[in-house]
Amino acid sequence: MSPATGSPASGSGTTAGDEPAAGDAGAPGGRTRAERYDHTAIERRWQQRWAAEGLYRTPDHDPQRPNRYHLTMFPYTSGDLHIGHWFAIAPSDALARFHRMRGSNVLFPIGFDAFGLPAENAAIKGGAHPADWTRANIERMRGQLRSMGAMFDWSREVATNAPDYYRWTQWWFLQLYKQGLAYRHEAPANWCPSCNTTLANEQVVDGRCERCETPVEQRRLAQWFLRITNYAEELLANEQLDWPEHVKVMQRNWIGRSEGAEAAFALDAGALAGGEAEGDAADEPSEIRVFTTRPDTLCGVTFMVLAPEHPLVERLTTEEQRAAVEAYVYDAESATEIERQATDRPKSGVFTGSSCVNRLTGERVPIWIADYVLASYGTGAVMGVPAHDQRDFEFAQQYGLPITVVVAPPEWDGEPLDAAHVEAGTMVCSGQFDGLPSEEAKGAIARHLGERDWGGPTVTYRLRDWLISRQRYWGAPIPIVYCDDCGEQPVPDAELPVKLPYDVEFLPTGQSPLALSEEFVNTTCPACGGAARRETDTMDTFMCSSWYFMRYCDPQDAEHALSPQLAESWLPVDQYTGGSEHATMHLLYARFFYKAARDAGIVPGDEPFTRYFSQGQILGPDGRRMSKSRGNAVAPDAQVERWGADAFRAYLMFLGPWEQGGPYDVDGIVGVARWLNRAWTVATEPPALVDGGDAEQARALRQQAHQTLARVTHDLERLRFNTMVAALMEYTNALWRARESGAQDRAAWDEALSLLALMLAPACPHLAEELWQRAGRAGFVHGQPWPEADADLVRRDTVELPVQVNGRVRERLEVPADADEAAVRAAALASERVRAHIEGHEIVRAIYVPGRMLNLVVK
RNA sequence: GCCGAAGUGGCGGAACGGCAGACGCGGCGGUCUCAAAAACCGCUGGGCUUCACGGCCCGUGUGGGUUCGAAUCCCACCUUCGGCACCA
Numbered sequence: 001m002s003p004a005t006g007s008p009a010s011g012s013g014t015t016a017g018d019e020p021a022a023g024d025a026g027a028p029g030g031r032t033r034a035e036r037y038d039h040t041a042i043e044r045r046w047q048q049r050w051a052a053e054g055l056y057r058t059p060d061h062d063p064q065r066p067n068r069y070h071l072t073m074f075p076y077t078s079g080d081l082h083i084g085h086w087f088a089i090a091p092s093d094a095l096a097r098f099h100r101m102r103g104s105n106v107l108f109p110i111g112f113d114a115f116g117l118p119a120e121n122a123a124i125k126g127g128a129h130p131a132d133w134t135r136a137n138i139e140r141m142r143g144q145l146r147s148m149g150a151m152f153d154w155s156r157e158v159a160t161n162a163p164d165y166y167r168w169t170q171w172w173f174l175q176l177y178k179q180g181l182a183y184r185h186e187a188p189a190n191w192c193p194s195c196n197t198t199l200a201n202e203q204v205v206d207g208r209c210e211r212c213e214t215p216v217e218q219r220r221l222a223q224w225f226l227r228i229t230n231y232a233e234e235l236l237a238n239e240q241l242d243w244p245e246h247v248k249v250m251q252r253n254w255i256g257r258s259e260g261a262e263a264a265f266a267l268d269a270g271a272l273a274g275g276e277a278e279g280d281a282a283d284e285p286s287e288i289r290v291f292t293t294r295p296d297t298l299c300g301v302t303f304m305v306l307a308p309e310h311p312l313v314e315r316l317t318t319e320e321q322r323a324a325v326e327a328y329v330y331d332a333e334s335a336t337e338i339e340r341q342a343t344d345r346p347k348s349g350v351f352t353g354s355s356c357v358n359r360l361t362g363e364r365v366p367i368w369i370a371d372y373v374l375a376s377y378g379t380g381a382v383m384g385v386p387a388h389d390q391r392d393f394e395f396a397q398q399y400g401l402p403i404t405v406v407v408a409p410p411e412w413d414g415e416p417l418d419a420a421h422v423e424a425g426t427m428v429c430s431g432q433f434d435g436l437p438s439e440e441a442k443g444a445i446a447r448h449l450g451e452r453d454w455g456g457p458t459v460t461y462r463l464r465d466w467l468i469s470r471q472r473y474w475g476a477p478i479p480i481v482y483c484d485d486c487g488e489q490p491v492p493d494a495e496l497p498v499k500l501p502y503d504v505e506f507l508p509t510g511q512s513p514l515a516l517s518e519e520f521v522n523t524t525c526p527a528c529g530g531a532a533r534r535e536t537d538t539m540d541t542f543m544c545s546s547w548y549f550m551r552y553c554d555p556q557d558a559e560h561a562l563s564p565q566l567a568e569s570w571l572p573v574d575q576y577t578g579g580s581e582h583a584t585m586h587l588l589y590a591r592f593f594y595k596a597a598r599d600a601g602i603v604p605g606d607e608p609f610t611r612y613f614s615q616g617q618i619l620g621p622d623g624r625r626m627s628k629s630r631g632n633a634v635a636p637d638a639q640v641e642r643w644g645a646d647a648f649r650a651y652l653m654f655l656g657p658w659e660q661g662g663p664y665d666v667d668g669i670v671g672v673a674r675w676l677n678r679a680w681t682v683a684t685e686p687p688a689l690v691d692g693g694d695a696e697q698a699r700a701l702r703q704q705a706h707q708t709l710a711r712v713t714h715d716l717e718r719l720r721f722n723t724m725v726a727a728l729m730e731y732t733n734a735l736w737r738a739r740e741s742g743a744q745d746r747a748a749w750d751e752a753l754s755l756l757a758l759m760l761a762p763a764c765p766h767l768a769e770e771l772w773q774r775a776g777r778a779g780f781v782h783g784q785p786w787p788e789a790d791a792d793l794v795r796r797d798t799v800e801l802p803v804q805v806n807g808r809v810r811e812r813l814e815v816p817a818d819a820d821e822a823a824v825r826a827a828a829l830a831s832e833r834v835r836a837h838i839e840g841h842e843i844v845r846a847i848y849v850p851g852r853m854l855n856l857v858v859k
Numbered sequence: 860g861c862c863g864a865a866g867u868g869g870c871g872g873a874a875c876g877g878c879a880g881a882c883g884c885g886g887c888g889g890u891c892u893c894a895a896a897a898a899c900c901g902c903u904g905g906g907c908u909u910c911a912c913g914g915c916c917c918g919u920g921u922g923g924g925u926u927c928g929a930a931u932c933c934c935a936c937c938u939u940c941g942g943c944a945c946c947a
Binding site: 245246249250253254256258260274290292293294305340341342343347368370372373374376377378381382383384385389390391394460462534539582583584651654655656660662663665667668669670672673674675677685690711722723725726727728729730733800802804806807808809812833836844845846847852853855856857 | 860861862863864865870871872873877878881882883884885898914926927928941942943944945946947
């Protein structure tokens with residue numbers, strides 16, 4: 001087995017005979033016949049050599065190097081790799097390489113997110129089976145990924161559709177089930193009529209399906225949910241994570257914590273109209289609970305509103321109102337989410353005929369239903385306080401309901417309001433709470449409710465439990481069996497995986513395709529051995545991607561999803577990179593998964609991704625999202641073929657700050673290509689070299705090299721790839737000029753070229769390797785330690801110091817970097833140009849920042 | 860409506876409160892060539908001025924402010940992009 005980290009001895013610089021003659025480029029003073037920079041041959045050669053020598057195989061432990069886990073989001077198997085993949089992966093690879101050279105045993109794995117709708121949709125269009133389509137795509141994408149020259153450890157590749165992967169996805173589901181975090185529940189669910197499946201809340205964007213933009217409807221179905229809400233508070237506490245602030249804010253907004261109170265409104269005993277049909281009085285509710293962030297307004301309640309889907313609606317509806325209520329409920333349920341959520345239409349609702357009692361005041365208020373109340377938030381019921389909530393105000397106006405002010409606006413004269421007063425004020429008409437500032441009354445009333453068991457202070461989240469059931473074929477089957485006698489039963493671990501059958505009519509019909517397969521459905525009960533039926537829904541693919549980074553640590557383990565030892569040695573991920581479009585989906589789900597795994601004692605720490613960086617989005621040359629239909633897509637393969645992977649990688653890094661993204665200018669890459677050609681020429685056609693050359697010139701060259709090294713190192717540390725490339729370009733230009741200026745000191749020149757290859761290694765791994773090898777150095781450049789910049793050389797001895805008069809630059813002086821103020825001031829006053837501006841004025845002040853500038857203030 | 864990020868040459872962008880425009884694209888002029896491409900060399904924010912070297916003024920979305928000094932910090936506004944939104 002080859003050494004995993006490419007120790008210097010393992011791959012010697014001598015090359016096999018399959019390479020073009022390196023020429024005698026290194027010959028003293030030799031300007032030999034020019035050899036072109038042949039990126040195609042170079043890249044192919046080194047990719048083969050690295051693979052053959054196992055350079056990037058990462059051992060689980062290395063006695064010399066600490067483990068470090070770098071991860072880039074794995075691609076979906078949608079077909080060809082697009083430029084966005086390159087933009088996401090190339091800088092990540094550069095970063096991983098940098099940390100590897102800095103001495104870590106870096107794990108940088110890759111795999112495929114392979115289950116999900118696109119495979120089925122493509123299959124429906126093209127006729128190929130999703131499994132075959134996916135396999136073909138993986139094969140093609142593997143080749144494209146290899147063309148990047150990234151340091152992936154391919155021995156750890158995972159694909160989420162492989163039975164030995166989804167076996168463990170199913171195991172995770174059962175693990176969560178055992179932890180009480182997975183449950184089946186019948187409720188109205190988001191339904192995409194085009195994809196023919198339910199969707200998680202996170203997958204509904206502006207009332208439309210995240211994938212196909214079809215307006216989402218509600219359907220009442222029994223579905224599997226994961227209790228992500230159990231972790232709402234912990235997921236909210238993300239301040240300490242080293243993540244982009246905007247992503248943390250998005251997650252916090254998504255979780256949406258609201259502090260307030262729950263209040264129970266009393267129902268009359270036997271008041272429920274539908275009660276007799278449902279049977280015993282024991283389960284007859286005696287109250288309606290509401291959630292409010294404004295307990296201070298409780299005495300201003302003049303009506304109660306339930307969501308049309310509220311479970312009590314039917315029983316609260318009186319005979320006289322039944323027709324109207326049923327018509328309203330029907331309309332509300334058949335409306336799309338977009339229609340339901342439109343805020344600009346007038347409020348509507350229907351009276352149920354029943355009433356309830358506000359226990360705080362003893363007042364009786366009518367119970368209405370209205371579609372502005374959401375069944376899925378809070379308790380699905382709200383107290384109507386028209387004086388202090390604009391929605392309730394509009395509703396009260398619409399239906400002539402009373403408006404009672406209980407929080408008096410400052411200077412209020414008792415006149416009726418023309419809009420809700422939602423700000424703070426002084427309590428009125430609220431009995432014992434009168435006179436209190438409303439902010440204080442909030443807590444006082446909430447506590448009052450708690451003391452009497454009428455509710456009390458509480459916290460509500462916008463976050464809903466994660467709906468993971470999908471009525472589609474191409475996913476991991478949910479490992480549950482239903483038995484008439486024993487009910488819902490988990491499939492025993494030993495029977496996993498529950499295999500997804502190949503031979504199934506997978507066209508989506510709204511019914512789960514697996515339900516059509518007798519062979520799949522019919523099974524025996526794990527508890528009693530009797531006949532039973534399998535769950536036929538599959539899991540949301542976000543389940544598969546919530547733990548893939550764990551599997552990379554232990555990809556072949558047949559006994560565990562991952563072993564505790566390997567979890568301990570690799571997790572959590574040190575550096576994660578990927579797009580922030582996953583802020584409230586994958587990144588939130590993965591955090592939830594990790595916390596559940598932690599509670600099960602499987603993984604260390606509390607968070608899966610210690611540090612996360614989100615790159616921006618790469619756009620088409622026209623500044624719009626790239627897409628084939630727009631005709632503005634740039635194919636990476638063509639760029640690689642024409643310019644080489646190294647040039648393409650470097651150009652993607654050079655475009656701008658990585659977190660920003662931006663348009664891809666197809667013409668701009670020539671600048672990078674020119675740069676690499678120059679680097680090639682500088683390295684392969686050196687100037688005349690002499691031992692003991694001009695000392696001053698040699699020092700200047702070494703200074704250039706070490707100053708660049710300091711910049712490049714700093715830029716890599718802060719993920720500023722664009723300025724790293726710019727620094728390398730400047731350095732190459734400096735070497736170019738040095739080469740033109742005549743003979744160079746041999747030692748200085750060799751060091752300068754060696755540093756060039758080392759500094760190129762993260763961004764342009766193939767060219768760096770080629771130059772390293774041509775310089776006759778041992779081992780792979782990627783096995784070398786990252787060089788240390790010499791502080792003495794980085795420091796500048798003299799600086800060009802601007803001299804300002806009243807803040808305007810009038811002169812530039814070449815002075816020693818550590819010159820004292822008196823010396824600089826004297827030099828400044830000796831300057832003709834400075835004198836011209838201070839003549840006839842008095843110098844009242846001077847500000848000197850050593851090494852930066854001198855400012856003379858005159859009057 | 861609420862929250863967040865960003866506005867700098869023709870373009871992408873650089874710039875610990877201290878020389879605005881690094882680096883690159885494009886453009887202009889030149890070398891090489893029969894020619895073109897490639898490559899290389901020089902110039903390239905605007906205005907005024909000088910035979911010239913040079914000098915002066917303006918300039919980082921707009922308007923104010925803090926400071927010896929502001930692209931950078933503060934306030935208000937405008938625009939663009941992203942997120943959330945009948946969430947009680």
